[in-house]
Amino acid sequence: xxxxxMALGMLLTTMILLGVAxxxxxxxxxxxxxxxxxxxxxxxxxxxxxxxxxxALKLMSKESFVPDFADPVLYRAAPVLVAFSALVSFxxxxxxxxxxxxxxxxxxxxxxxxxxSLNAYGVFLGGWASGNKFSLLGAVRAVAQLVSYELPxxxxxLGVVLLSGSLSLNGIVVAQNLPFIVLQxxxxxIFMIAGVAETHRLPFDLPEAESELVAGFNTEYxxxxxxxxxxxxxxxxxLIAVLTALLYxxxxxxxxxxxxxxxxxxxxxxxxxxxxxxATLPRPRYDQLMGLGWKVLLPLALxxxxxxxxxxxxxxxx
Amino acid sequence: xxxxxILLLLLIILMTxxxxxxxxxxxxxxxxxxxxxxxxxILFLLLxxxxxxxxxxxxxxxxxxxxxxxxxxxxxSPLQVREEARWRRGFWWPAVLVVLLTVVLILLFSQRPDxxxxxxxxxxxxxxxxxxxxxxxxxxAVALLLFAVIAAVLAIHxxxxxxx
Numbered sequence: 001x002x003x004x005x006m007a008l009g010m011l012l013t014t015m016i017l018l019g020v021a022x023x024x025x026x027x028x029x030x031x032x033x034x035x036x037x038x039x040x041x042x043x044x045x046x047x048x049x050x051x052x053x054x055x056a057l058k059l060m061s062k063e064s065f066v067p068d069f070a071d072p073v074l075y076r077a078a079p080v081l082v083a084f085s086a087l088v089s090f091x092x093x094x095x096x097x098x099x100x101x102x103x104x105x106x107x108x109x110x111x112x113x114x115x116x117s118l119n120a121y122g123v124f125l126g127g128w129a130s131g132n133k134f135s136l137l138g139a140v141r142a143v144a145q146l147v148s149y150e151l152p153x154x155x156x157x158l159g160v161v162l163l164s165g166s167l168s169l170n171g172i173v174v175a176q177n178l179p180f181i182v183l184q185x186x187x188x189x190i191f192m193i194a195g196v197a198e199t200h201r202l203p204f205d206l207p208e209a210e211s212e213l214v215a216g217f218n219t220e221y222x223x224x225x226x227x228x229x230x231x232x233x234x235x236x237x238x239l240i241a242v243l244t245a246l247l248y249x250x251x252x253x254x255x256x257x258x259x260x261x262x263x264x265x266x267x268x269x270x271x272x273x274x275x276x277x278x279a280t281l282p283r284p285r286y287d288q289l290m291g292l293g294w295k296v297l298l299p300l301a302l303x304x305x306x307x308x309x310x311x312x313x314x315x316x317x318x
Numbered sequence: 319x320x321x322x323x324i325l326l327l328l329l330i331i332l333m334t335x336x337x338x339x340x341x342x343x344x345x346x347x348x349x350x351x352x353x354x355x356x357x358x359x360i361l362f363l364l365l366x367x368x369x370x371x372x373x374x375x376x377x378x379x380x381x382x383x384x385x386x387x388x389x390x391x392x393x394x395s396p397l398q399v400r401e402e403a404r405w406r407r408g409f410w411w412p413a414v415l416v417v418l419l420t421v422v423l424i425l426l427f428s429q430r431p432d433x434x435x436x437x438x439x440x441x442x443x444x445x446x447x448x449x450x451x452x453x454x455x456x457x458x459a460v461a462l463l464l465f466a467v468i469a470a471v472l473a474i475h476x477x478x479x480x481x482x
Contacts, residue, residue: 074349106441110372114359117380121352124387128345140391143384150380167442 013101017090021234026052028275035279059230062223070220071129078126079225082232085118089239094170095260096252103170110167112243113154116198119236120146123200123207126229127217138216141286142207145197148293153194155301159187159308160247173251181248186304188248190297192273195240197293199233201274203281206289241270321427324364328423330357336416344390348383355379366439 026041026049033040044050066072089112094103105111120142127139161167163183164175181188197204208216218229245251245266252259284292334354338347355378362371449457 071343071345074345105368106443107368107372110369110376110442114372114375114380117376117384120384121379125349128391136391140388143387147381147384154376 010101013090014087017087017235017238018231020238021231022052022056023049024234024238024271025055025230027271028278031272031275032279035276056227059224059227064223064225067131067220069131071131074125074129075220076225078122078129079221079228079232080122081125082119082122083228083235085115085122086232086235086239089115090235090242092169093239093242093246094173094251095263097170097174097259099260100170104168106166106168108168108170109157109161109172112239113150113157116236117146117150119232120198122232123217123229126221127207130217130220132220134213134215135217135219138207138213138219141213142200142217144290145200145204145206145293148290149194149197149297152190152293152297152301153198155298155305156184156187156190156194157247158305159184162305162308162312169246173246173253176250176253179248179250179253181250184248184304184308186300187308188244190301190304191248192244193292193297195244196274196277197289199236199240201233201237202278203283204289205283206286211283237271237274238267241274242267244270320364324361325427327357327361327364330354331361332416332420332423335419336413339412339416345387348386348390351386352379352383355383364437366437369440369442369445 029051030040030042030048040048041051042048044054066075091101092103092105092108092111094100097103102108123142124139124146127135127137127142130136160172160180163180164172166172166175200207206216207213208218213219218226221229242263245263249266249270250262251266252263254262254265257265331354334350334357337350338354341347341350355374359371359374359379362368362374
């Protein structure tokens with residue numbers, strides 16, 4: 001009975017997350033249109049909400065094919081890996097202090113970092129297995145981007161871990177009497193930039209780069225396999241947003257409203273910043289992206305962690 | 319139940335290890351290695367070392383294997399059909415080792431059917447305390463070594479005046 005309830009709960013969580021990802025696709029189109037002084041999809045249902053459902057149906061009804069020149073096993077496995085790794089990461093994300101699957105797990109943050117490297121594998125293998133040179137270029141970029149931005153991200157997170165003394169997301173939020181964005185402004189900026197790069201969102205969507213690589217790693221994908229990549233991207237964006245809210249913006253702490261509403265509001269605000277970035281910034285050149293990662297963010301992250309450690313040590317002395 | 323799971327993971331590790339010897343495409347070899355490392359990480363998790371399990375995925379799958387992939391991609395053109403002997407010379411010794419490991423595994427579990435897995439969970443905090451307590455000098459030595467490696471890489475990669 002217990003197992004059955006657990007399975008049901010997992011199914012429900014997954015369905016809700018997939019729904020959120022689908023809705024975000026629509027929300028992004030509307031917000032982008034609003035920012036660019038257009039209307040966006042507004043026909044289907046109130047405010048056009050039905051568009052998300054219509055897109056999902058369209059993708060599901062398309063033929064699911066494997067190109068002749070692709071590596072069949074890896075080509076099929078890659079999109080699933082992307083969606084799976086993003087979904088599983090949510091297991092350690094708490095909605096409230098007492099409402100999560102594994103929010104108290106003592107390696108929660110490390111688990112998310114580990115899953116994000118698996119996520120990049122999905123993108124990479126998909127690009128490689130497509131057997132197309134544009135896809136391969138996208139895959140190479142995805143891997144290089146992963147290596148360059150995982151390091152500053154991990155180092156920025158170390159500052160939070162130092163201050164809270166915990167690797168579980170619950171512990172980190174409980175430790176925030178003052179939101180960590182006040183104590184870690186530099187770490188917050190580094191985490192956000194690295195987060196945008198990790199999820200391959202604009203302006204750092206160089207593995208995809210429609211205008212140069214004709215959609216990069218997913219050039220050869222269609223139908224629901226393409227849909228998995230899409231879901232993975234939006235789930236990854238949601239994950240980074242919810243992490244930002246939990247780690248830097250005080251999580252569920254807030255006056256008047258119940259905690260989980262605060263968390264959702266903060267997450268929504270960060271997601272809006274993601275959309276806003278997309279509407280505002282042009283895509284950098286590839287060497288600029290690498291240069292930013294290695295020559296700016298990494299030294300800054302190292303400086304941040306040293307300063308944090310020093311400040312924490314002095315605080316303890318005083 | 320636990321022992322079955324552990325056996326399954328060991329089997330996966332052995333099979334992917336053996337598959338590394340027979341696959342033709344280097345990329346398939348890398349994927350097999352990745353699966354083997356993931357299974358190893360779950361094994362660590364089951365045996366009560368969550369910190370090591372997470373590091374296994376982050377460092378080995380997320381960083382070291384990525385370097386292998388880079389090398390494979392930069393050295394070979396994608397997905398071309400290559401005619402290569404299936405039984406290469408480098409095949410035999412690793413194959414013997416895989417067979418030996420399998421035999422040891424079978425012997426181990428058949429000799430001791432009552433084998434109890436004693437699991438004591440070692441969390442990240444105690445790992446940290448050990449690293450910066452009794453093993454502090456060792457940690458510092460490793461750090462120094464890594465620093466030397468970084469310096470060496472920079473020196474090798476330095477552009478001389480005539481290169482530019």
